[in-house]
Amino acid sequence: MTGRTAESKADFSRIYTRPDPREFVAALAPLSYQVPRLARPIVEEELAGRTDRPVLDVCCSYGVNSAQLRCGVDLAELADRYADPALAALDPAALTAADAAFFAQRLVAPEVTVLGLDASAPAIGYARAAGLLADGWAEDLESAAPSAALAAGIADVGTVVCTGGVGYVGERTFGRLLDVLDPAGLRLVVFVLRVFDYGPIAEVLAGRGLVTEKRPGTFPQRRFADAAEQEAAVHDVRARGLDPAGREADGWYHAECFVSRPA
């Protein structure tokens, strides 16, 4: 992470590595975390007529984007679901089995195959067992090249999606992915908080023949957890020459959406 945001952004690392998503949902739903829901129609637009190749969700966590894309289930609905005392009482294995049945029942886009990459092995394990990911890999491409299994597993990916990931991952991860993905016909849909600069990643993509354009507008990602996050974000977007009025100044992290396609 960069800027003052690196020092002040709430540390959620603990909720990323639990055996199931209950703590993730309990921490982020009250902050109105909603970028996967806002991403869905844009990803669907890019996927139209292209679902013959899988989607790779980078920083997929517990499969939140797959829950949106395949099942139309968002974080707010999951928060309501997990508030049910009968579900809250389940151990992680039983909860995962119950979620697998729930997502299977809610499946609306079976033609969309989602693969996942995340540093968290428990999150990947849950998302595979819950049927959200057809396959997934717990690897950190900031620190190492993809394993042979990951490289082989994502060779035919047609679309890369990333929400809430840039900042944790940067040009190293995208460069290493592009070393193994086939850039022919590849598209990337990446939502990036305005506190971060997507330029270095877009440059890596340009080096592989992919042209990046920013979608119009901004997308409210979540409310700030505290005043320190907000002050840092307002500082960092100003430092990037952006105006925080009506966005970060009003209490919300806002993201920009970048879509990359072959030239």
Ligand SMILES: C[S@@+](CC[C@H](N)C(=O)[O-])C[C@H]1O[C@@H](n2cnc3c(N)ncnc32)[C@H](O)[C@@H]1O
């Ligand atoms: C804010 S969550 C976003 C989850 C999901 N994409 C969403 O929008 O709901 C960030 C995720 O990035 C993952 N992560 C952090 N550092 C990473 C790295 N170096 N490589 C891969 N994943 C990483 C975390 O484990 C966590 O699941």
